[in-house]
Every structure is written in structure tokens, then in C-alpha cells.
Amino acid sequence: xxxxxxxxxxxxxxxxxxxxxxxxxxxxxxxxxxxxxxxxxxxxxxxxxxxxxxxxxxxxxxxxxxxxxxxxxxxxxxxxxxxxxxxxxxxxxxxxxxxxxxxxxxxxxxxxxxxxxxxxxxxxxxxxxxxxxxxxxxxxxxxxxxxxxxxxxxxxxxxxxxxxxxxxxxxxxxxxxxxxxxxxxxxxxxxxxxxxxxxxxxxxxxxxxxxxxxxxxxxxxxxxxxxxxxxxxxxxxxxxxxxxxxxxxxxxxxxxxxxxxxxxxxxxxxxxxxxxxxxxxxxxxxxxxxxxxxxxxxxxxxxxxxxxxxx
Amino acid sequence: xxxxxxxxxxxxxxxxxxxxxxxxxxxxxxxxxxxxxxxxxxxxxxxxxxxxxxxxxxxxxxxxxxxxxxxxxxxxxxxxxxxxxxxxxxxxxxxxxxxxxxxxxxxxxxxxxxxxxxxxxxxxxxxxxxxxxxxxxxxxxxxxxxxxxxxxxxxxxxxxxxxxxxxxxxxxxxxxxxxxxxxxxxxxxxxxxxxxxxxxxxxxxxxxxxxxxxxxxxxxxxxxxxxxxxxxxxxxxxxxxxxxxxxxxxxxxxxxxxxxxxxxxxxxxxxxxxxxxxxxxxxxxxxxxxxxxxxxxxxxxxxxxxxxxxx
Amino acid sequence: xxxxxxxxxxxxxxxxxxxxxxxxxxxxxxxxxxxxxxxxxxxxxxxxxxxxxxxxxxxxxxxxxxxxxxxxxxxxxxxxxxxxxxxxxxxxxxxxxxxxxxxxxxxxxxxxxxxxxxxxxxxxxxxxxxxxxxxxxxxxxxxxxxxxxxxxxxxxxxxxxxxxxxxxxxxxxxxxxxxxxxxxxxxxxxxxxxxxxxxxxxxxxxxxxxxxxxxxxxxxxxxxxxxxxxxxxxxxxxxxxxxxxxxxxxxxxxxxxxxxxxxxxxxxxxxxxxxxxxxxxxxxxxxxxxxxxxxxxxxxxxxxxxxxxxx
Numbered sequence: 001x002x003x004x005x006x007x008x009x010x011x012x013x014x015x016x017x018x019x020x021x022x023x024x025x026x027x028x029x030x031x032x033x034x035x036x037x038x039x040x041x042x043x044x045x046x047x048x049x050x051x052x053x054x055x056x057x058x059x060x061x062x063x064x065x066x067x068x069x070x071x072x073x074x075x076x077x078x079x080x081x082x083x084x085x086x087x088x089x090x091x092x093x094x095x096x097x098x099x100x101x102x103x104x105x106x107x108x109x110x111x112x113x114x115x116x117x118x119x120x121x122x123x124x125x126x127x128x129x130x131x132x133x134x135x136x137x138x139x140x141x142x143x144x145x146x147x148x149x150x151x152x153x154x155x156x157x158x159x160x161x162x163x164x165x166x167x168x169x170x171x172x173x174x175x176x177x178x179x180x181x182x183x184x185x186x187x188x189x190x191x192x193x194x195x196x197x198x199x200x201x202x203x204x205x206x207x208x209x210x211x212x213x214x215x216x217x218x219x220x221x222x223x224x225x226x227x228x229x230x231x232x233x234x235x236x237x238x239x240x241x242x243x244x245x246x247x248x249x250x251x252x253x254x255x256x257x258x259x260x261x262x263x264x265x266x267x268x269x270x271x272x273x274x275x276x277x278x279x280x281x282x283x284x285x286x287x288x289x290x291x292x293x294x295x296x297x298x299x300x301x302x303x304x305x306x307x308x309x310x311x
Numbered sequence: 312x313x314x315x316x317x318x319x320x321x322x323x324x325x326x327x328x329x330x331x332x333x334x335x336x337x338x339x340x341x342x343x344x345x346x347x348x349x350x351x352x353x354x355x356x357x358x359x360x361x362x363x364x365x366x367x368x369x370x371x372x373x374x375x376x377x378x379x380x381x382x383x384x385x386x387x388x389x390x391x392x393x394x395x396x397x398x399x400x401x402x403x404x405x406x407x408x409x410x411x412x413x414x415x416x417x418x419x420x421x422x423x424x425x426x427x428x429x430x431x432x433x434x435x436x437x438x439x440x441x442x443x444x445x446x447x448x449x450x451x452x453x454x455x456x457x458x459x460x461x462x463x464x465x466x467x468x469x470x471x472x473x474x475x476x477x478x479x480x481x482x483x484x485x486x487x488x489x490x491x492x493x494x495x496x497x498x499x500x501x502x503x504x505x506x507x508x509x510x511x512x513x514x515x516x517x518x519x520x521x522x523x524x525x526x527x528x529x530x531x532x533x534x535x536x537x538x539x540x541x542x543x544x545x546x547x548x549x550x551x552x553x554x555x556x557x558x559x560x561x562x563x564x565x566x567x568x569x570x571x572x573x574x575x576x577x578x579x580x581x582x583x584x585x586x587x588x589x590x591x592x593x594x595x596x597x598x599x600x601x602x603x604x605x606x607x608x609x610x611x612x613x614x615x616x617x618x619x620x621x622x
Numbered sequence: 623x624x625x626x627x628x629x630x631x632x633x634x635x636x637x638x639x640x641x642x643x644x645x646x647x648x649x650x651x652x653x654x655x656x657x658x659x660x661x662x663x664x665x666x667x668x669x670x671x672x673x674x675x676x677x678x679x680x681x682x683x684x685x686x687x688x689x690x691x692x693x694x695x696x697x698x699x700x701x702x703x704x705x706x707x708x709x710x711x712x713x714x715x716x717x718x719x720x721x722x723x724x725x726x727x728x729x730x731x732x733x734x735x736x737x738x739x740x741x742x743x744x745x746x747x748x749x750x751x752x753x754x755x756x757x758x759x760x761x762x763x764x765x766x767x768x769x770x771x772x773x774x775x776x777x778x779x780x781x782x783x784x785x786x787x788x789x790x791x792x793x794x795x796x797x798x799x800x801x802x803x804x805x806x807x808x809x810x811x812x813x814x815x816x817x818x819x820x821x822x823x824x825x826x827x828x829x830x831x832x833x834x835x836x837x838x839x840x841x842x843x844x845x846x847x848x849x850x851x852x853x854x855x856x857x858x859x860x861x862x863x864x865x866x867x868x869x870x871x872x873x874x875x876x877x878x879x880x881x882x883x884x885x886x887x888x889x890x891x892x893x894x895x896x897x898x899x900x901x902x903x904x905x906x907x908x909x910x911x912x913x914x915x916x917x918x919x920x921x922x923x924x925x926x927x928x929x930x931x932x933x
Contacts, residue, residue, distance in 0.1 A: 032411045036355030038383070044658025046686065057406050060385055064357065064410055067383045072660070072689045074682055091885050095679050098908035099686055100654045263402050286409035343722045347666030349694070368717050371696055375668065375721055378694045574713050597720035 005300045006125045008114045009134040010176045018179060021295045022144050028298075029291035031068070041298055042069035045102045050092070051128070052078045052108045057262055057286060058128050058138075062105045065293035071301075074101065089113070090120055097121035102301055106130070124300045135168040138261055139176035141292040145285045146216060149257060154181035157213050157253075161187040161242060162220030162269050165194055165231075169261045170220055174201050185210050189241070191231040207242055211251040218259045219244055222269045235268060245271035249279070257281050316611045317436045319425045320445040321487045329490060332606045333455050339609075340602035342379070352609055353382035356413040361403070362439070363389045363419045368573055368597060369439050369449075373416045376604035382612075385412065400424070401431055408432035413612055417441070435611045446479040449572055450487035452603040456596045457527060460568060465492035468524050468564075472498040472553060473531030473580055476505055476542075480572045481531060485512050496521050500553070502542040518553055522562040529570045530555055533580045546579060556582035560590070568592050627922045628747045630736045631756040632798040640801060643917045644766050650920075651913035653690070663920055664693035667724040672714070673750070674700040674730045679884055679908060680750050680760075684727045687915035693923075696723065711735070712742055719743035724923055728752070746922045757790040760883055761798035763914040767907045768838060771879060776803035779835050779875075783809040783864060784842030784891055787816055787853075791883045792842060796823050807832050811864070813853040829864055833873040840881045841866055844891045857890060867893035871901070879903050 006012060013021070031037055047066040051059055066073045096104055103124040106114050111131030118125045129135045146153055158177050160170045164186045174184050178200045186193060187207050197203065204210055222238060232238045244258055258280040266272045274280055317323060342348055358377040362370055377384045407415055414435040417425050422442030429436045440446045457464055469488050471481045475497045485495050489511045497504060498518050508514070515521055533549060543549045555569055569591040577583045585591055628634060635643070653659055669688040673681055688695045718726055725746040728736050733753030740747045751757045768775055780799050782792045786808045796806050800822045808815060809829050819825065826832050844860060854860045866880060880902040888894045896902055
């Protein structure tokens with residue numbers, strides 16, 4: 001049996017491992033700028049996208065990454081599937097394994113699902129988001145985006161702003177930023193902060209006070225449900241204290257950049273003016289996503305057999 | 312930044328441009344008859360199908376055209392996507408651009424959407440149908456189908472019959488036929504004709520009187536909704552005056568052909584007898600669709616880099 | 623016009639034809655164990671999956687089989703399509719034919735649909751399940767799985783257990799096993815047995831009495847609807863007499879194996895203990911599925927033009 005490598009959360013990598021992926025992603029980003037944006041590195045490998053939650057950008061990003069490595073891609077989404085027929089996740093996973101799928105990219109509303117898959121089947125597992133728990137490739141593409149713009153991240157300060165409590169993006173992102181030696185702030189109303197402290201992360205409810213320290217302002221998507229749940233009094237109130245707009249940007253550190261995992265709620269956590277400003281790097285994040293996922297797939301699927309990855 | 316070429320409506324082409332695409336489509340049609348129906352012309356390019364309306368034949372036709380040019384294809388349909396999550400069209404488009412997608416094939420219920428995309432993103436846009444407005448590749452494949460059967464189209468007469476008012480197929484088709492020097496009739500009950508005249512198009516409500524002049528009878532799909540809206544008194548009434556059946560075909564010009572963009576409502580705008588007759592060329596239209604879309608994709612994506620397109 | 627070969631039911635093959643496909647499947651199974659699980663045999667061919675019923679494993683298995691033969695794959699599922707728009711199956715089939723699709727893999731709730739397609743269009747048809755009628759590739763993969771484990775099947779005994787009446791898996795499977803010279807039992811409550819005898823198949827309601835004769839116990843999925851229809855008094859009652867569990871396995875012939883077409887209803891027709899035991903070969907069945915479907919596609923699409931199939 002082949003030994004499999006996985007990417008379940010950023011903990012699977014140390015700082016060196018992260019930097020190796022980011023370096024490889026840079027090569028793949030360069031491939032993206034060629035007329036023929038494709039390399040034969042994973043020809044003959046099969047990557048299955050197993051998505052139990054709706055998603056556009058993450059699914060397309062993984063699909064494109066796999067195709068640009070010349071892998072074959074199978075898409076399985078819960079709605080178009082036999083979930084109705086009552087097939088269990090385990091049986092679906094065993095089916096994919098039996099078909100000889102090399103990697104399973106999984107998104108699931110239940111935290112921990114990718115760990116179950118790793119236990120159940122002999123295939124490389126990539127976590128594309130599990131419940132409110134982890135989203136490691138998002139964290140890696142965010143690091144890549146920052147590093148390309150700011151160089152060394154050591155000592156830089158990033159604030160994650162918004163619904164930290166329910167955010168897998170924040171959870172993986174904060175860990176990854178700590179690995180790279182960044183200062184990490186979590187900015188949110190008290191009802192949207194985790195009830196216990198997180199190592200190395202400074203919690204605060206005062207966005208305006210935090211702004212002057214920030215090199216990076218990382219906005220999280222605000223779900224309308226939070227109001228119904230009573231976690232925020234109203235969206236208007238939330239906007240007043242936590243939206244990033246041009247006024248607040250004036251108070252951030254000069255040269256600060258704004259990030260967002262998308263899709264944005266324009267007019268809620270971010271004003272349209274900021275969303276379209278040159279210091280907002282969402283487009284670069286999406287572009288980085290393809291390159292970073294190519295690097296992750298290539299690293300995990302032991303590209304050695306298929307060449308050095310960059311033709 | 313690369314300069315992008317687009318196909319938003321037939322106006323983007325002059326007669327010479329149309330003929331160049333039709334000539335190239337003939338070469339691609341020849342490729343379709345080979346055992347290996349594939350050429351490497353767009354290897355390493357990515358084509359995204361962005362469909363906000365259900366569609367079978369148009370989506371499959373574009374997908375097959377792209378694959379037979381060896382491009383990678385991403386399918387995005389509104390239902391399987393994060394439209395529910397509230398992602399705006401603009402953000403989706405920016406995502407595709409950031410991923411380095413070379414061409415976006417878009418179908419959308421709102422007229423003008425492809426023009427917005429062209430403004431928003433740096434990618435080649437192909438309009439696969441926008442609201443009641445335009446459907447240029449349908450017009451091109453219809454011209455191709457006619458030209459293959461009748462040779463020079465100059466001076467030939469075509470009647471578009473049915474719901475002209477709401478039809479993007481008719482709108483683009485009538486313009487394209489005019490470009491080629493054809494006589495164009497629009498045949499419909501008064502409630503389904505546009506309220507203002509269209510340049511070079513003769514409006515009439517009398518299908519039977521028009522038939523003897525027609526080389527081509529182009530039937531449009533009759534939506535049941537038109538009856539609910541009160542635009543036609545009843546489907547039976549519509550059938551009596553506007554269905555093409557064997558009796559009416561007897562009155563058309565000898566050798567006249569029947570076209571339909573599909574899917575047909577057999578027994579409504581077309582009798583099954585006519586639909587299955589040799590002068591009905593719907594199958595040829597579908598076959599032309601793949602060849603014409605290969606020609607359009609190849610022309611727009613600057614095939615120069617990838618060879619001459621026909622291996 | 624090319625002469626087309628089809629796989630509509632196992633009757634399309636004689637014993638020799640079946641053995642030829644199983645032998646070829648063995649070669650393709652070997653390809654599945656290579657790092658690059660892909661051969662160029664069907665490059666430039668197009669396979670359309672036309673699925674009017676939800677399915678995971680069968681659709682993915684055919685898709686993977688086609689991709690590993692380097693064919694292009696078009697997926698058409700009823701929900702994502704213009705079935706809503708009222709396009710008839712015939713028009714959809716004619717569309718696929720006109721597009722130059724080489725093979726259509728069809729699953730449809732109406733028995734006989736693949737035979738209609740064969741009559742309507744000039745393309746190779748593979749039946750992926752039609753109503754309660756037939757499912758020939760399932761039968762072939764089951765034979766393959768048994769043969770790999772037991773060698774010659776002549777004289778071996780298999781019991782199909784459960785809802786024989788409504789099962790296309792049983793119908794094709796029993797015929798295929800007879801072709802290979804196996805003894806075939808159909809085990810079910812009287813309400814779930816076909817009303818008329820089937821040639822060469824022994825009907826019985828007594829699972830426990832049949833067990834000691836069985837080399838293979840083939841469990842069928844028990845649909846909850848059968849209880850609502852009054853065909854079984856209750857699921858509990860069904861479980862008591864027809865579930866395969868560890869106790870019953872103790873009474874089967876030594877070395878007997880358990881098969882199931884999936885997806886399983888753990889705790890209904892099969893206990894979890896049996897489902898996960900080494901004598902349960904569902905995983906091998908799924909793996910065989912890809913290899914057998916590669917062999918079927920390759921055989922039917924006249925691979926001669928594309929090389930010998932195994933690079």
C-alpha cells in the first residue's frame with residue numbers, strides 16, 4: 001500500500017513545509033501567465049471533488065488546479081448525487097477508493113469529516129472546508145498572496161475581522177499566520193468571538209483602535225443568520241462598528257491591504273469603494289488559489305513519478 | 312494586457328467576418344467526420360460555461376466544441392452554484408478572470424449581461440443567449456446550415472415564424488440573414504410581433520400568403536405562457552394559423568427547407584410529420600453548432616499561438 | 623454509416639463474448655494499478671452520460687472508465703437539463719447523435735429506453751439501467767469479481783436475495799450467471815418474487831435452507847417503499863428472515879462470498895458486521911466496475927482504430 005500524504009489542516013505542515021508549498025506555488029503562478037497554462041505533472045491521476053456544501057470558487061479552483069496539472073477530475077456534489085438514496089458518506093468514500101481515485105477533495109458541513117475519510121480510505125485527502133473547523137488551502141493561498149506583496153511576513157500584523165466564532169477561514173488562517181511569525185488580532189463583537197482564548201491571538205472588540213497596527217485587514221463574510229440568532233442586534237449596527245470602509249482605511253497603517261475569502265457581502269462587512277480599491281487584493285487571492293492548490297496537489301500526490309511538475 | 316475579441320451579437324462581425332467563420336467551420340465540420348474528432352488548437356486554454364438558465368443543447372454544444380479543440384472546460388450552472396449564497400454576477404465574473412479563464416460563455420435571463428461581463432473582466436466573452444436579446448452563435452450556425460445546403464444566400468427568402476417578439480434567436484437571426492443579403496419576413500400574430508419596425512424586415516400576420524415566397528421557413532418555439540399572458544387566444548388557434556404541417560409545406564417554394572432552434576414543441580409550432588421530413592434540417596443545425604462554435608472559439612482565442620487549428 | 627455495436631442486455635453477448643470482455647477487463651484492471659492509470663485507446667471519441675435517474679457510482683464509474691481510455695465525456699443529468707423545458711428524450715438523443723457523440727450511456731426509469739435509443743440514433747448505446755429491466759454492465763462486473771476470486775464459475779451456486787421482482791440487477795445478473803453455467807437461486811418472500819418462473823432459476827422463500835448450497839450470496843437493496851406498498855409486513859420482519867448477518871454466514875458454504883450492488887442499506891438487507899467482513903467483496907465489485915466498463919467501451923467503440931487499448 002502506498003503511503004498517503006494529506007492536507008487536513010495547516011497543522012499538517014510546519015513552517016518549512018508551508019514555505020516549500022508557497023515556493024512551488026510561485027512556479028505554478030508563473031505557468032498561469034503562459035499561453036498554455038498546463039503541465040503534464042499529474043497525467044493519469046484522478047482527483048475527486050466531493051462537495052456536500054454548495055461552493056463556486058473553491059470547487060472551480062480545485063478543478064482548474066487539477067486540470068492544469070493534467071489530472072482527470074470527477075465532480076460529485078451532494079445535490080446531483082445519491083445522497084437522497086441514502087448512501088452513507090463512508091460508502092461513497094469507499095466507492096471512490098475502490099475506483100482508484102488518487103485524491104479526494106472534500107467539503108462537508110460536519111467538522112472532522114476529512115479526518116474520518118483519512119481513516120476510512122487509502123487516498124490522499126484534501127480538506128476544502130469542514131464545518132466551522134478548518135480550511136487549510138484558503139490559509140495557504142492567503143499567505144501566498146501576502147508574501148507576494150509584502151515579502152517576509154515575520155512581525156507583520158494581521159487582523160481577522162467579523163464572525164471569528166463560526167469561521168473555518170479564520171481558524172486555519174490565524175494558525176497559519178502564527179506559524180509564519182505574524183502578530184494576529186481577532187476583531188469582533190463579543191458574541192462572535194470564541195469563548196476561550198486562542199494561543200498567540202489577541203482578541204478585541206474595538207476595530208477602530210486596532211486599525212493603526214494593521215498591515216493586513218482580513219474581513220470575514222457576515223451571515224444574515226447571525227442577526228436572527230441574536231448574535232448581532234442588527235446588520236446596521238454591525239456595519240457601523242465593523243464594516244471596512246474608506247474612512248476606516250484612512251486610519252490603518254500606510255500601505256495596508258484588505259483581504260476577503262469571498263463571496264463578499266458588499267455593503268455589509270465591506271463597502272463597495274473598498275472592495276474595488278487597489279489595496280483590496282481579493283482578485284490576487286483567487287488567482288493565488290489555483291497556483292497554491294496546484295502546489296498542494298502536486299506535493300501530496302508524489303509528483304516524482306510524473307516529472308518535476310513544471311514543464 | 313492582451314486585447315480580447317468577443318462575440319456578443321452578430322453586429323460584432325461584418326459580412327466578411329461572418330464568412331470567415333463559416334469557412335473555418337467547414338474545416339471543423341470535416342474534422343467531425345474523422346475517427347479522431349479532436350485537434351490540439353486550444354490546448355492549455357480554459358473555457359468557462361456560465362449558465363444562469365437551463366439549457367441542454369447550447370451548453371453541450373459549447374462544451375463539446377471546446378473539448379474538441381483540446382481546451383479545458385469549467386461548467387458553472389446557477390443551480391449548482393453559490394447563487395443561493397448571494398454571490399453577485401460581477402464577483403463570479405471577477406473570480407473566473409482571476410483564475411485565468413480565457414473565455415467565458417454566458418447565458419443569462421437578463422438582456423445585456425454579456426456586455427457587462429466584457430466591461431468587467433479581461434476575458435473573451437461569448438454570448439450564448441441573453442434574455443430576449445441576442446444569440447449570435449445560433450444565428451451563425453443557422454447561416455452555416457443554409458449555406459451548406461443552398462450555396463450563396465444572396466437574394467434567398469427566409470421567414471421567421473412565431474413568437475418574434477420574445478425571441479433572441481429571431482432577433483440575431485434576422486440581422487445575420489440581412490447581412491448575407493437575404494430577404495427576411497417576420498410572420499406572427501400581431502400580439503407576437505415587435506411594436507416597432509425592424510430595418511429590412513417585412514412583418515406579416517399571414518403565414519399562408521407568405522409561404523410561396525419562402526426558401527427557408529424558420530419556426531420558433533411557442534411557449535405555453537403566451538396563452539396565459541393573453542397573447543394568443545389558445546394554442547389550438549395558434550396551431551391553426553401558424554403551425555408548419557405537411558399541407559402548408561405543399562404551398563412553400565419547391566425545395567424549401569424547415570429550420571427550428573430546438574427544443575421543438577411537436578404538435579404545436581411544428582407537426583411531427585414535418586419535424587421528421589427530409590426537408591427539416593434540425594439535425595444538421597445541431598451538427599453545425601459544434602463546428603461553428605469551434606470556429607468562433609478558435610477565432611476569438613487567437614489560435615495563432617496554438618497552430619492553425621486543423622491538425 | 624458505421625455499423626454500431628451495443629450493450630443493452632447480457633443477451634447481446636454469448637458466453638464467449640462475455641469471456642472476451644472479462645479477459646480484456648483483466649488487462650484494464652492491471653492498468654488501474656499503474657501510477658498512470660490511463661491509456662490513449664479512445665482519444666478523440668466522445669461518450670455522453672445520459673442519466674434520467676440519480677446515480678453516483680454507476681455514473682462516476684462510466685465517466686472514469688471513459689476518461690481512463692482518454693475519451694471526452696459529456697454529462698447530461700435530467701435535473702440540470704432542459705427536461706423542464708419539455709424536450710423529449712427522442713430530441714435529446716437526436717441532438718447527441720447530431721453532435722457526433724460516439725456512445726451514449728443511458729439510465730432511465732422506463733424499461734426499454736435503451737432499445738428505443740438504438741432505433742432512433744446512430745451511436746453505440748450502453749444500458750446503465752432501464753427501469754426494473756436490465757443492467758448489463760453490473761452483471762458483467764459481478765461475473766468479473768466472482769471469476770477473479772473463484773476461477774471457473776461453472777457449477778458454482780449463487781443466490782440472489784431480496785427484491786427480485788423489482789430488480790434490474792437481479793434480472794441481468796441471473797441471466798449472466800446462467801450463461802456461465804452457474805446454478806442460480808432467487809430467494810425472497812413470495813410477494814417479491816416474479817409471478818412467472820424464469821428459465822433455469824430456482825425460486826425459494828427459505829433463505830436459511832438455501833444457504834448451505836451457496837458459494838455466492840448476492841444481496842439486493844431493500845427499498846423502504848416496499849413496506850408502504852404492503853409487499854413486506856415490516857422492515858423488522860424482512861430483516862428477521864432475509865438479512866444476511868454473521869449468524870447466517872455461519873450456515874453458508876465455507877469460503878462463500880457476499881456481494882451487493884450498492885448502495886447498501888446497512889442494518890436492513892445486510893448487517894454492518896457482514897458488510898465490513900473480508901468475505902464481502904463490494905469494494906472489489908466497484909473496482910471491477912471501472913475495468914469492465916473500460917472493456918465494454920473499448921470493445922463497442924471499435925478500438926481497432928485507436929490501437930490495441932493497452933498502451
